[in-house]
Amino acid sequence: MYAFQYHKAKSLNEAGDILGKDEEARPLSGGMTLIPTLKQRLAQPTQLVDIAGLAELAGVENKNGVLTIGAATRHADVAASKVVQQAIPALACLAAGIGDPQVRNRGTLGGSVANNDPAADYPSAVLALNAKVITNRREIAADDYFQGMFTTALEPGELIVRIAFPLPKAAAYCKFPHPASGYAMAGVFIADTAQGVRVAVTGAGASGVFRWAEAEKALAKGISAAAIEKLTLAADDCNEDIHGTREYRAQLVKVMATRAAAALSGKKLHGQDHIEG
Amino acid sequence: MAKITLKVNGEQHSAEVEDRTLLANFLRDELKLTGTHVGCDTSQCGACTVHVDGRAVKSCTMLVAQAEGCEVVTIEGLAKNGRLHPAQAAFTECHALQCGFCTPGMIMTTAALIKDHPQPTDEQIVYGLEGNLCRCTGYLNIVKAVKRAAELQGK
Numbered sequence: 475m476y477a478f479q480y481h482k483a484k485s486l487n488e489a490g491d492i493l494g495k496d497e498e499a500r501p502l503s504g505g506m507t508l509i510p511t512l513k514q515r516l517a518q519p520t521q522l523v524d525i526a527g528l529a530e531l532a533g534v535e536n537k538n539g540v541l542t543i544g545a546a547t548r549h550a551d552v553a554a555s556k557v558v559q560q561a562i563p564a565l566a567c568l569a570a571g572i573g574d575p576q577v578r579n580r581g582t583l584g585g586s587v588a589n590n591d592p593a594a595d596y597p598s599a600v601l602a603l604n605a606k607v608i609t610n611r612r613e614i615a616a617d618d619y620f621q622g623m624f625t626t627a628l629e630p631g632e633l634i635v636r637i638a639f640p641l642p643k644a645a646a647y648c649k650f651p652h653p654a655s656g657y658a659m660a661g662v663f664i665a666d667t668a669q670g671v672r673v674a675v676t677g678a679g680a681s682g683v684f685r686w687a688e689a690e691k692a693l694a695k696g697i698s699a700a701a702i703e704k705l706t707l708a709a710d711d712c713n714e715d716i717h718g719t720r721e722y723r724a725q726l727v728k729v730m731a732t733r734a735a736a737a738l739s740g741k742k743l744h745g746q747d748h749i750e751g
Numbered sequence: 752m753a754k755i756t757l758k759v760n761g762e763q764h765s766a767e768v769e770d771r772t773l774l775a776n777f778l779r780d781e782l783k784l785t786g787t788h789v790g791c792d793t794s795q796c797g798a799c800t801v802h803v804d805g806r807a808v809k810s811c812t813m814l815v816a817q818a819e820g821c822e823v824v825t826i827e828g829l830a831k832n833g834r835l836h837p838a839q840a841a842f843t844e845c846h847a848l849q850c851g852f853c854t855p856g857m858i859m860t861t862a863a864l865i866k867d868h869p870q871p872t873d874e875q876i877v878y879g880l881e882g883n884l885c886r887c888t889g890y891l892n893i894v895k896a897v898k899r900a901a902e903l904q905g906k
Contacts, residue, residue: 480753480770480816502817509812510794512771522770524817550806574882575860576797579806580813654795656881 475512479521486530486633489523490610494631501525501633503546503585506577530635531584536561539641545584545634550575552583562603564645564663568595571649573656584634590682592623592713593657595649597683602663602674603645606638613638623682642667644697646737648730649677652717659718660726662686664734670694673731678723680713689731699736702728753816759784760828774818775799775810778825786826786855790884797883800856801825807863809882826855829862837903838862838896847896849887857883857893865901873898 480502483489493499500519502508503526511517525531531546534557541561543552552558553570572578572586572595586596587607600607600616607614609632619627628634642665649661658677665672673689676682692701707727709720718726753772756765759782766781778784778801789811790798799811802824810823829836835843838861848854857880864871864879871879876897877890885893 475771475773477769477771480814482816482819505812505814505817506794509773509814513792513794513811522814526817574797575863575879576800576807576809576812576882579808 476515476518478512478519480524481521482524483528486525486528486610486635489525489528490631490633492521492523493633496520497630499523501588503588504548504581506573506581506585507589507591508585525633526582533636534558536641541565541639541641542636543583543639544636545587546582547584549573549578549581549583549586553578561641562639562645564647564665565599565603565639568599568647568663571595571651571656577656583637587619587637588626588628588634590620590624590626591657592679592682593652593659593661593677595647595658595661595676598658598661598663598674598676599639599645599647600637601683601685602665602667602672603639603642604665604667604669604672605640607634608636608638609634617685620683625682640668644738646734648733648737650726650730660723660730662727662730662734664689664693664697664731664738666697666738671697675727675731678712678727680711680720684711686727686731693735697735697738699732699739702732702735705731755815755819757815757818757820758822760824768815770814770816772815773811774801774803774813774815774823777815778810778823784825784827788852788855790852790856795884796853796856797860798853798856800859800883802859802863805863805866807860807882824859826859829858836862838865838900840903841896841898841900842893845892845896845899847888847892848885853883853885857885861897861900864897865904869901869905871897871901 498520502522502524532544535542549569549572558566607619645665647663649658660678661676663674671693673686707724709724712720712723714720753770788798790796794812801810838858
């Protein structure tokens with residue numbers, strides 16, 4: 475690691491100030507992506523501003539049909555939260571399947587969503603559930619927030635404070651994890667929301683998390699595995715790397731979407747138990 | 752430089768460290784607690800697992816500054832009054848190792864796992880050990896040892 479200054483923020487305002495003034499400073503939450511990145515010398519920030527302990531970023535609340543989770547809430551705490559399990563079970567299930575236990579004990583919701591790794595799990599939930607990303611400056615709709623791989627609407631000095639998930643009628647998440655890293659080779663989150671059925675795909679997109687419009691249209695008439703089975707996702711929209719080709723990922727997305735749709739329509743397909751972890 | 756104070760295996764420590772110091776390096780180089788192993792450079796292997804405020808974490812992926820005010824337990828702090836922790840006893844009894852390099856991390860993860868799941872199923876064990884790699888055993892005896900550790904804990 476290159477040298478940097480570590481600063482434990484005393485308040486959200488202070489953290490925002492430091493990060494706003496110093497473009498090379500980075501916020502540090504759980505550090506599950508940032509610290510490995512620093513260890514590989516892939517980044518050289520001047521300072522790390524630790525925001526994980528800020529009271530403003532804590533808490534889980536289900537009120538008036540909206541589940542609000544503080545940005546510093548760790549994956550293990552989202553997974554174990556009775557409030558989350560009751561409000562949006564698919565979200566608790568997603569959190570329980572991120573990385574490994576040690577990662578879940580440190581990594582945070584806000585960190586994952588701010589980083590917007592194209593294979594991270596949370597972005598698909600935020601997008602499919604039509605959540606609002608609430609920062610220290612404004613509220614950002616999920617559709618405006620994600621802007622491509624590792625790219626978001628966040629500006630320098632802007633920090634995620636909490637994320638507000640409107641409760642869906644039903645939701646399900648299925649992913650095919652990479653066997654070594656646990657990252658999604660393809661992950662599909664389907665949510666039956668007040669604005670209709672929304673289908674968000676992670677791990678497979680050529681430019682990060684995206685909504686699969688054809689699947690949303692097909693499921694609008696009723697959620698079933700059969701509705702997805704008729705579709706084909708264009709391989710051109712998928713990414714390709716040493717772990718899989720575009721065509722392979724396009725097929726995986728379809729299989730994961732089929733399983734999520736089956737789960738929502740009350741049918742369990744083969745492999746479902748494993749995927750839900 | 753960062754001034755830090757934390758508790759390790761019940762003992763209070765204060766030190767001045769470079770801001771970028773990882774918890775694993777602090778434990779090994781400053782406190783000479785070399786039971787915590789560093790097996791990779793990519794945060795994948797889990798050999799460096801310790802408990803921070805009761806939770807299993809990878810000490811190679813946490814700055815010691817982030818552990819300010821925390822309570823850390825390493826493999827050296829697991830035995831109490833000369834009595835092995837159930838996880839340690841079970842790994843010995845089941846011969847859940849070959850080279851032994853991953854064992855400290857495996858045991859720290861197991862200790863946390865059987866606290867959360869006093870009677871773990873095979874599936875919970877495999878799922879719970881996802882963050883720990885063993886390149887020798889094929890995991891069979893490790894899974895047996897976790898089950899045995901849970902039994903011993905219940906006694």
